[in-house]
Amino acid sequence: MGLFDKLKKIISKKEETTAKETLETYDKGLEKTRDEFVSKLNLLGIKYTKVNEEYFEELENLLIMADIGVNTVFKFMDAIRARVKSESITDTAELQEIIVDELFILYVNNESLSDKINFASSGPTVILMVGVNGVGKTTTIAKLAYKYKQEGKKVMMIAADTFRAGAVAQLEEWATRTESLFYGSENTDPSGVIYDGLEIAKKENVDLVFIDTAGRLQNKVNLMKELEKMNRVIGKIIPDAPHETLLVIDATTGQNGIVQAESFKEITKITGIVLTKLDGTAKGGIVLAIKENVGIPVKFIGLGEKMTDLKVFDIESYIYGLFKDMI
Amino acid sequence: MFEYMGDRLSKAIKNIRGMGKITEENINDAMREIRMALLEADVNYQVVKEFVNNVKEKALGLDVGKNLKPDELFIKLVKDELINLLGSEVAPLETKKYPTILMLVGLQGSGKTTTAGKLANYLRKKESKHPLLVACDIYRPAAIEQLKDIGKSLNIPVFEEGKKEVVAIVKDALEYAKENKNDYIIIDTAGRLHIDENLMAELKNIQEFAHPDEVLLVIDAMMGQDAIHVIEGFNNALHLTGCILTKLDGNTKGGVALSVRHLTNVPIKFVGDSEKLDGLSMFYPERMAERILDMGDIMGIAEKVEDIISETEAKDQMKKMQSGKYDLEDFLTNLKQIKKLGPLETLLKMLPQARKMGLNNVQIDPKQMAHVEAIIQSMTPYERKHPEILKATRKQRIAKGSGRSVEEVNRLLNQFEQMKKMMKMMQNGNMKMPF
Ligand SMILES: Nc1nc2c(ncn2[C@@H]2O[C@H](COP(=O)(O)OP(=O)(O)OP(=O)(O)O)[C@@H](O)[C@H]2O)c(=O)[nH]1
Ligand SMILES: Nc1nc2c(ncn2[C@@H]2O[C@H](COP(=O)(O)OP(=O)(O)O)[C@@H](O)[C@H]2O)c(=O)[nH]1
Ligand SMILES: [Mg+2]
Ligand SMILES: [Mg+2]
Numbered sequence: 001m002g003l004f005d006k007l008k009k010i011i012s013k014k015e016e017t018t019a020k021e022t023l024e025t026y027d028k029g030l031e032k033t034r035d036e037f038v039s040k041l042n043l044l045g046i047k048y049t050k051v052n053e054e055y056f057e058e059l060e061n062l063l064i065m066a067d068i069g070v071n072t073v074f075k076f077m078d079a080i081r082a083r084v085k086s087e088s089i090t091d092t093a094e095l096q097e098i099i100v101d102e103l104f105i106l107y108v109n110n111e112s113l114s115d116k117i118n119f120a121s122s123g124p125t126v127i128l129m130v131g132v133n134g135v136g137k138t139t140t141i142a143k144l145a146y147k148y149k150q151e152g153k154k155v156m157m158i159a160a161d162t163f164r165a166g167a168v169a170q171l172e173e174w175a176t177r178t179e180s181l182f183y184g185s186e187n188t189d190p191s192g193v194i195y196d197g198l199e200i201a202k203k204e205n206v207d208l209v210f211i212d213t214a215g216r217l218q219n220k221v222n223l224m225k226e227l228e229k230m231n232r233v234i235g236k237i238i239p240d241a242p243h244e245t246l247l248v249i250d251a252t253t254g255q256n257g258i259v260q261a262e263s264f265k266e267i268t269k270i271t272g273i274v275l276t277k278l279d280g281t282a283k284g285g286i287v288l289a290i291k292e293n294v295g296i297p298v299k300f301i302g303l304g305e306k307m308t309d310l311k312v313f314d315i316e317s318y319i320y321g322l323f324k325d326m327i
Numbered sequence: 328m329f330e331y332m333g334d335r336l337s338k339a340i341k342n343i344r345g346m347g348k349i350t351e352e353n354i355n356d357a358m359r360e361i362r363m364a365l366l367e368a369d370v371n372y373q374v375v376k377e378f379v380n381n382v383k384e385k386a387l388g389l390d391v392g393k394n395l396k397p398d399e400l401f402i403k404l405v406k407d408e409l410i411n412l413l414g415s416e417v418a419p420l421e422t423k424k425y426p427t428i429l430m431l432v433g434l435q436g437s438g439k440t441t442t443a444g445k446l447a448n449y450l451r452k453k454e455s456k457h458p459l460l461v462a463c464d465i466y467r468p469a470a471i472e473q474l475k476d477i478g479k480s481l482n483i484p485v486f487e488e489g490k491k492e493v494v495a496i497v498k499d500a501l502e503y504a505k506e507n508k509n510d511y512i513i514i515d516t517a518g519r520l521h522i523d524e525n526l527m528a529e530l531k532n533i534q535e536f537a538h539p540d541e542v543l544l545v546i547d548a549m550m551g552q553d554a555i556h557v558i559e560g561f562n563n564a565l566h567l568t569g570c571i572l573t574k575l576d577g578n579t580k581g582g583v584a585l586s587v588r589h590l591t592n593v594p595i596k597f598v599g600d601s602e603k604l605d606g607l608s609m610f611y612p613e614r615m616a617e618r619i620l621d622m623g624d625i626m627g628i629a630e631k632v633e634d635i636i637s638e639t640e641a642k643d644q645m646k647k648m649q650s651g652k653y654d655l656e657d658f659l660t661n662l663k664q665i666k667k668l669g670p671l672e673t674l675l676k677m678l679p680q681a682r683k684m685g686l687n688n689v690q691i692d693p694k695q696m697a698h699v700e701a702i703i704q705s706m707t708p709y710e711r712k713h714p715e716i717l718k719a720t721r722k723q724r725i726a727k728g729s730g731r732s733v734e735e736v737n738r739l740l741n742q743f744e745q746m747k748k749m750m751k752m753m754q755n756g757n758m759k760m761p762f
Contacts, residue, residue: 061372064366065552067552067553132549133436133438133574134574135436136435164602165440165473165480166471166472166473166475166476170469170470172469173469219577219578220576250549252434252550253547253549254369254551254554255579256549256577277435280434280520305466
């Protein structure tokens with residue numbers, strides 16, 4: 001069975017088994033992406049019935065516009081061209097299936113797609129949030145806190161962004177809104193705040209602790225070192241922690257997103273990516289680029305500014321949302 | 328000139344060297360590399376296509392005179408065309424009106440609030456203005472506190488009325504400004520998506536009411552191909568007077584600058600290059616072109632240095648270096664100046680070919696620099712001028728005084744000797760840098 005058929009099967013199964021509401025959220029959130037990409041791909045198939053150079057060029061254009069990494073696109077185009085040649089494909093309708101096929105291979109490639117949060121076997125589970133400036137770290141903590149509160153967990157937030165103006169107050173307001181415990185103090189060393197905060201978390205028998213950190217650009221050596229120090233402090237108080245280090249990436253980011261993922265992975269053990277602001281961008285291509293280049297799975301996606309605007313990333317629903325119209 | 332280019336590009340361009348003329352064939356590789364470089368810099372696909380075709384056409388028409396190197400001619404053409412696209416004329420900020428009203432708009436997290444603070448700081452310092460910051464982000468948690476904190480640290484007034492309707496806030500702010508003689512009003516707005524009709528209408532309402540002289544789009548330099556939709560979305564709704572590109576202190580190439588200029592013709596007025604409130608610089612198309620092509624930013628370094636060291640000071644030091652009279656006292660002074668330049672990594676990265684030399688990921692431990700400083704400071708002024716008198720006992724004393732080891736003192740002295748040798752080499756007309 002070809003991958004394309006597999007995909008079709010997954011999708012039809014998805015429609016039966018997945019809660020309708022989930023699919024609809026994906027559907028809505030990814031509407032932009034799908035509109036952009038899929039409808040253009042379809043148009044391409046109408047415009048060119050035969051595969052030729054112009055067709056290839058427009059296809060490449062489409063993929064680049066979706067922020068799929070430049071290298072990934074070029075590799076992808078080579079693969080498509082090779083298949084066209086070896087399988088003597090001339091019909092664009094036929095090629096369209098192959099394109100979806102290859103994209104799917106690109107993402108799912110022999111991966112067991114685990115999106116689960118790694119919980120501590122006993123004591124507080126610590127989740128560290130990292131990323132460059134303004135991507136949505138603090139808001140994502142609010143969304144995750146809300147989600148796990150709903151699931152009955154005792155949640156705490158620690159404000160270790162002691163740098164940006166108003167950052168502590170921002171997290172504190174989210175703690176109030178989500179009814180989470182909160183620890184923070186301004187103008188101190190972030191590691192110090194974490195130390196004190198985690199001590200409280202242990203005493204209070206908290207299930208889940210989220211640590212908010214200041215935005216840092218991956219090329220700033222001192223700030224990246226600070227992150228190492230925070231990790232050491234966390235591990236000292238709660239062995240095995242942090243249990244998750246989530247790298248937050250803004251979906252509108254271009255090629256630098258790959259560099260971000262690579263650099264943060266070098267410094268800390270990134271266990272997953274949260275892709276934010278997917279409600280606004282017409283692209284979601286960065287997911288493919290990061291997956292191919294860095295191999296870190298996306299665990300959650302952000303689809304808005306409210307605390308309810310978070311979804312567990314589910315590759316099948318994602319692909320469903322992306323390609324529904326084509327299949 | 329091509330020594331300054333990114334790795335791949337410079338290799339491709341070398342092929343043109345020594346050619347009697349530029350033909351389609353011998354620039355093919357170079358054109359492909361340029362296309363890759365631009366796409367990797369997030370330059371809009373459409374712009375890349377036009378650009379590449381345009382350069383190719385012009386390159387083929389180039390008259391390669393007898394004494395000219397075609398490779399240099401070619402790369403100059405590429406750079407000039409890029410600068411052209413980026414807009415060669417400077418677009419100054421409106422400052423004449425009394426009061427001048429400026430509004431910052433943009434996507435969530437792009438840097439509006441920070442930039443509001445930076446602009447206020449800049450206008451007070453360079454234009455002797457009395458700015459007023461107005462808090463109109465009534466949505467994001469603690470957005471008002473953020474602006475208030477910024478105002479407090481700058482000692483610049485912030486007007487806020489909590490989460491009131493924004494046009495009403497602006498109205499009151501204008502009155503407040505009149506009473507308090509604030510001549511420049513900077514309105515910070517909430518981040519929003521260009522496709523969010525309700526929130527875009529809110530901005531239009533402010534615009535209709537206050538008629539701001541400047542409506543600036545604050546945009547993240549790391550943005551990908553979607554940038555053009557964002558820029559067009561905001562521009563169509565508000566008729567932007569300019570744009571500010573933030574987070575250029577990162578290692579993104581910032582190809583979005585090209586999309587702004589070429590596709591909408593909105594001028595880029597400033598760039599943000601630090602999280603701190605003095606991190607606002609003029610936009611220089613030439614530097615941006617060099618950054619996109621990975622050619623380094625010599626001008627940027629020169630300017631940073633100039634801010635800190637006066638020209639005469641620099642000349643004096645140059646003389647001293649070349650005459651071999653440079654001593655540890657001078658070295659200490661230089662160290663302190665370097666520290667003022669900010670993180671050395673940033674500076675190194677501005678060097679042409681930083682990437683090629685592996686300097687873009689160089690890690691400089693500020694502690695190490697502090698150790699060097701401590702060692703020199705533990706010397707007597709006489710010792711600093713005459714390091715040759717430093718023997719075992721003195722070294723031990725210095726090590727103890729600085730809390731470092733004797734080996735470290737030795738290492739520093741050795742390195743200093745080598746440095747002096749290098750400076751002498753420079754005097755012999757051998758101006759090559761050590762790397
Ligand atoms: N490194 C760097 N960080 C910047 C720069 N400008 C802003 N930032 C950071 O980017 C993040 C977002 O900045 P804000 O000023 O809060 O952005 P905003 O557009 O007001 O954000 P919202 O109000 O949440 O939409 C903060 O962490 C800032 O410190 C810059 O030029 N360089
Ligand atoms: N549209 C949209 N905005 C978001 C999303 N996540 C965060 N934001 C907004 O992006 C801005 C920056 O978020 P914040 O959490 O402060 O980022 P941080 O600097 O990484 O902590 C805020 O204005 C948030 O409301 C999202 O998924 N969609
Ligand atoms: Mg934050
Ligand atoms: Mg703001």
